[in-house]
Amino acid sequence: MPHFNHRHGESAYGDRKSTPEYNSWASMVQRCCNPAEAAYDRYGGRGITVCDRWRHGEDGLTAYECFLSDMGRRPSAKHSLDRKENSRGYSKDNCRWATRKEQSRNRRGLHMVEYGGVTMPLSQACEDAGLRYGMVKRRIYRGWSAHDALTTPPLA
Numbered sequence: 001m002p003h004f005n006h007r008h009g010e011s012a013y014g015d016r017k018s019t020p021e022y023n024s025w026a027s028m029v030q031r032c033c034n035p036a037e038a039a040y041d042r043y044g045g046r047g048i049t050v051c052d053r054w055r056h057g058e059d060g061l062t063a064y065e066c067f068l069s070d071m072g073r074r075p076s077a078k079h080s081l082d083r084k085e086n087s088r089g090y091s092k093d094n095c096r097w098a099t100r101k102e103q104s105r106n107r108r109g110l111h112m113v114e115y116g117g118v119t120m121p122l123s124q125a126c127e128d129a130g131l132r133y134g135m136v137k138r139r140i141y142r143g144w145s146a147h148d149a150l151t152t153p154p155l156a
Helices: 020-033 052-056 063-071 100-104 122-129 133-141 146-151
Strands: 079-083 095-099 112-115 118-121
Touching (some): 020 052, 020 063, 020 079, 052 063, 063 095, 079 100, 112 146, 118 122, 122 133, 122 146, 133 146
Antiparallel strands (some): 079 095, 112 118
16 A cells, blocks of 8 residues: 655645546546445456556655656646556556547447547537437447448438
């Protein structure tokens, strides 16, 4: 378990509240490293790890200071920590600050389609095509190709 200290001034201490970035880091570590954590089975329990730099620190920096140095401040209150590839662990090259919408398009088990020569979630393809998701999903369920479902305008 990482050493949670107050050296950096970002964690709750006295009357001070933890910063959102510190909360994201601490929650990430708990999900991946603490079997008593409610979400552990979906993270640490299935092999999702936290890189050594973010677990133990490096070059005189605490683990949290390394995390903040690599990730920076979250861009807005609408952003939270997201792994780019869900099968890989938490590290600088696999994490980003993302909005709920961006994260919803990065889940396991999404319906992926090719649209405009790019493979993407069906929801994104519908948005790009200007069509309602439910209508396109029904078309595909009825046997339409993804291309036809996304390029045929709705009936008036």
